[in-house]
Amino acid sequence: MPTIASLLADPALHLRAVVDGATGALEAPVRWVHNTELLDPSPYLRERELVMTNGLWRHDDGSAARFVENVVACGAAGIVFGLTEQTPRIPPELIEACRRVDLPLVELAIEVPFTELSRAVAAEYAEHRQHELAGLVRRGDALAETISRGAGLAGVLDVLERDHPELDVAVVDRMARRLAGTWLEEGDLEAIAAALARHPPPLDVELREGRRASLFLCGALGGADAALACLSPSSELGNAHRDALDQVARFVSLELARIELTQAIEMRFAGELIEMISSGTPDTDLVAERLEGFGIGAGDRLAVWSVASGDEYEGMSSGAPVDLAESIRRFFVDEGIPAVVASGSNDVVVIFPWRRADAEQEPLATRFVESARTVPRRERVVAGLGTVGSGIGCLRSSLFEAREACRVLRRRAAGAPVVRFAALGTHHLLLGLNEPATLRRFAKAVLDPIREHDRARGSELERTVRSFLDHDGQWSATATALHIHVNTLRNRLSRVTELTGRDVSRTEDRVDLFLAVRALDAVPAE
Structure with missing residues (x-):
């Protein structure tokens, strides 16, 4: 100028x-x-x-x-x-x-x-502008070359730093995670994430201690998924700085899109692998090939986790958010452990080789859960651990164990967020000893009569049985929870006895109903 x-x-x-x-x-x-x-x-x-x-x-x-x-x-x-x-x-x-x-x-x-x-x-202005445009072209070439060789977001920001070392920048996403760039306090990350959640996002955001940052929006596959945050207010940025930040933000968007597409492909293959294991596919060679694609040897000692966000206490369920799967993936990358990470409807399943003592699994899972809780707006996170086994033949039972352990944790209102299936005891181990197909046949034999009755007549017999068992057979508490009179509850359970041959007043029959309900919840539908 x-x-x-x-x-x-x-x-x-x-x-x-x-x-x-x-x-x-x-x-x-x-x-x-x-x-x-x-x-x-x-x-x-x-x-x-x-x-x-x-x-x-x-x-x-x-x-x-x-x-x-x-x-x-x-x-x-x-x-x-x-x-x-x-x-x-x-x-x-x-x-x-x-x-x-x-x-x-x-x-x-x-x-x-x-x-x-x-x-x-x-003349001076034209020369300056020509220099700026030449700089944009040169920087664009450097950014394209950086992305093409897989240098990632850190490489993109390195190009900006070479031209403008005076700028302090970071890439922050809507989950308040710093993806690259300068270190930021948790409060600053939350402020930027909150700004990205607004429509439209502001150009400036207030940080701690009266500081301000200017935001340059970055989108992966639509929307403002992240921002290139410059730790200077927009009023203090010159045209050259704005041009450079705008240009880099576009390349950040490209890199975010590439990462998202890569992860989507990995998730699809991981989901297919989990489905093959769950269904008990006889094609073990295909399972082994898929595992090797994730850097896992079929003959390794393999561990399985089931991780979920939220809880099922009092019937509530919040599923498995996509960001939880991404957090798990990043955690295992940081740990240097190859892993299959697949997001399902209720949990995130992780399969990985385990070369340490089995007792060290729980501290690792606990460390992840504690790190996951630091993410703003994330609910309670729990992890169920299956039994470590050698070779792919152990994966199906370990998967079932991990999911059962996770489901138990989600039903508990409090307590330790990590548990090994072997530590559950009681009926959980009994369920874990049987093949999923056997458990489903047992559950259907016990519960199908009342389910068919509910479908045909619009009744709520299954819900009544579940509530009665959840409230430990207490008549008044169950009636209150269902908002019905105790006499209505007695009539419903009498009808259950007629349909199933199981009387809830008898311990043996109540155990049958309890195991049938738990097996139906634990075993995925065929």
Whole structure:
């Protein structure tokens, strides 16, 4: 950008600084030049423009002090006084007025017209803009090369840092996660995530300790999924900074889209693998091939986790959010452990090789759960651990165990968030000893009569049985939970006895109903 100092350095202009103005005023950018003979040119002046005048406003009884006051009010860069034969010297009162307000005042020789000064400013501006555009092209080439060689978001920000080391930036997503860039406090991450959730997101966001950051939105496959946050307010950014940040934000969007598509493909293959294991596919070679695609040997000792967010306490269920699967994937990458991570409707399943002592699994899972809880707005996270086994033949039973352990944790209102299936005891182990198909046949044999009755007549016998068991066979508590009279409850359970042959007043029959309900919940539908 042209400055008063750069114009003074041009010998062809014959300029002389009469008043230097405030410190740094001569080196500050000049937006453009404006020729005026009005005593009050403020309606036509823009900030940082250089005012050119011959002082004709003096003949209209205008004072130099008032003229300077009007120029300063517009935030002008300074005044260039063009000498003429009628005014061969700058009026002393104009010099004094500029000195009082620290406004730069420059003298232009008689033989140099204002048009020559305008031409010089235009030439400098064009050269500066050409340099900026060349920089954009060069940086664009560097960014494209960085993405093509897989340097990721960190590589993209490295390109920006080479050109503008004075900028402090980070990539933050809607989950308040720092994906790359400078380290930020949790409160700052939450503030940026909250801003991204607004429609439309603001251009600036308030951070801790009165600081502000400017946001340059980045989208993966639509929407503002993340932001390139510059730890300077937008008002302090020059055009060069804004152009660079806008350009880098677009490449961040490309990289986010690439990451999202890659993860979607991995998730699909991981989901298919979990489905093959769950269904007991006889094609073990295909399972082994899929595992090897994730860097896992079919002969390794394999561990299975089932991780879920939320709970099922009192019948509530919140499923398995996509961001939980991504958090697990990132956790295992940081741990240096290859893993299959598949997001299902109720949980996220993880399969990975385990080369340490079995007892070290729980501390690892606990560390993940504790890290997952730090994510803003995330619910309670629990993890069920299956039995570690050698080879793919153990995967199906371990998968079932992990899911059963996770389901048990989700039904508990409190307590440890991680449990091994072997530590559950009681009926859970009994369920785990049987094949899923066997359990489903048992559950259907017990519960199908009341389910068919509910479908045919719109009754709520299954819900009544579940509530009765959940409330430990307490009649009053069950009736209250179902919002019915105790006599209505007794009539419903009598009908259950007629349909199933199981009397809830007998321990043996109640156990049958309890195991049938738990087996139906634990075993996925065929």
